[in-house]
Amino acid sequence: MSTLPVVAAVDGSDDSLRALDWAADAARRRAAPLRVAHVRHHVAWAPPGAALPVPPPPEGDPVLADARARLAGVEGLPDVEYAGLDGAPGVLLPALGAEAHLLVLGSRGRGGFASLLLGSNGLSAARDAECPVVIVPRPDRTVDITLPVEPGPRVVVGLKTDSPDDAALDLAFTEAALRDARLHVVAAYPWPIQTWVAPGDLPTTVYDQDAIEHETRTLADGFLAPHRARHPGVRVDTVPTPGDAAGLLVAASRDAELVVVGRHRRRLLAPARMLGSVTQAVLLHAASPVAVVPPVPAEE
Numbered sequence: 001m002s003t004l005p006v007v008a009a010v011d012g013s014d015d016s017l018r019a020l021d022w023a024a025d026a027a028r029r030r031a032a033p034l035r036v037a038h039v040r041h042h043v044a045w046a047p048p049g050a051a052l053p054v055p056p057p058p059e060g061d062p063v064l065a066d067a068r069a070r071l072a073g074v075e076g077l078p079d080v081e082y083a084g085l086d087g088a089p090g091v092l093l094p095a096l097g098a099e100a101h102l103l104v105l106g107s108r109g110r111g112g113f114a115s116l117l118l119g120s121n122g123l124s125a126a127r128d129a130e131c132p133v134v135i136v137p138r139p140d141r142t143v144d145i146t147l148p149v150e151p152g153p154r155v156v157v158g159l160k161t162d163s164p165d166d167a168a169l170d171l172a173f174t175e176a177a178l179r180d181a182r183l184h185v186v187a188a189y190p191w192p193i194q195t196w197v198a199p200g201d202l203p204t205t206v207y208d209q210d211a212i213e214h215e216t217r218t219l220a221d222g223f224l225a226p227h228r229a230r231h232p233g234v235r236v237d238t239v240p241t242p243g244d245a246a247g248l249l250v251a252a253s254r255d256a257e258l259v260v261v262g263r264h265r266r267r268l269l270a271p272a273r274m275l276g277s278v279t280q281a282v283l284l285h286a287a288s289p290v291a292v293v294p295p296v297p298a299e300e
Contacts, residue, residue: 004101005033009093012063015106019136020067022289023104024074029178032101033079038063039089090124097129104134126283126292127275132171136289143287145251153181156252157260158245161187161219165262168293172260173231179257182235186252187220188245189213216240246281253286260291
């Protein structure tokens, strides 16, 4: 389905090997090549004026050797390429996304602090890569809040009805179709409505929650219509829900195949690439893998 590879970043940690498994499955589903990359963050030392030693080939890299052994028994894999790179992971990992369909990382690498829920390399890749970045969490991550959902495979996507993200919706529909899963659309709306009035005045506007929920569903259905037309076999459950979008997406991540969120769009007064508070919260706390989707170039 795709000529661009699915790239798995490995460093020998258990987290990165779980990411490798996820990436291999994603490549198989897409019939796309798989590229396994190890960014060696040490820099070879040499005296001033002397030539730096040539980095070892992928065949001599023990981390890539472990990855090769892990994939040896996987059936149905397309072409697999192994690449060893030397440099700063926070720079090189996002750069790998320039020629990738997906970039897949574990939630924390070998050099991360034990207290961190997400390593700095995952954050930088999710923020800066030009392709969608999938962060695979540790299996012991739990979610305390449970939403009433049907059993079975689900892909979850967040939908802001005031600024829908077509790139995130497109990936969510594609993943649901590839996984024969239903699409769980979380459309959060604020409730109760906060009304600001001058001291001593009484609020005059009365909000009808049923009307707000109906409007949210109507807007969501309109934004989802072209994606439904492209993926008629995907069952879509649109769930307008009052509350915080981040908390609802984290709760929906329990037993989900994937949660899809958009990266923060650039604004005139905030031109730097950002993740956004909802995306960061989902990355830190979701129990399922999370895909962070960059906006399309026209929006950037």
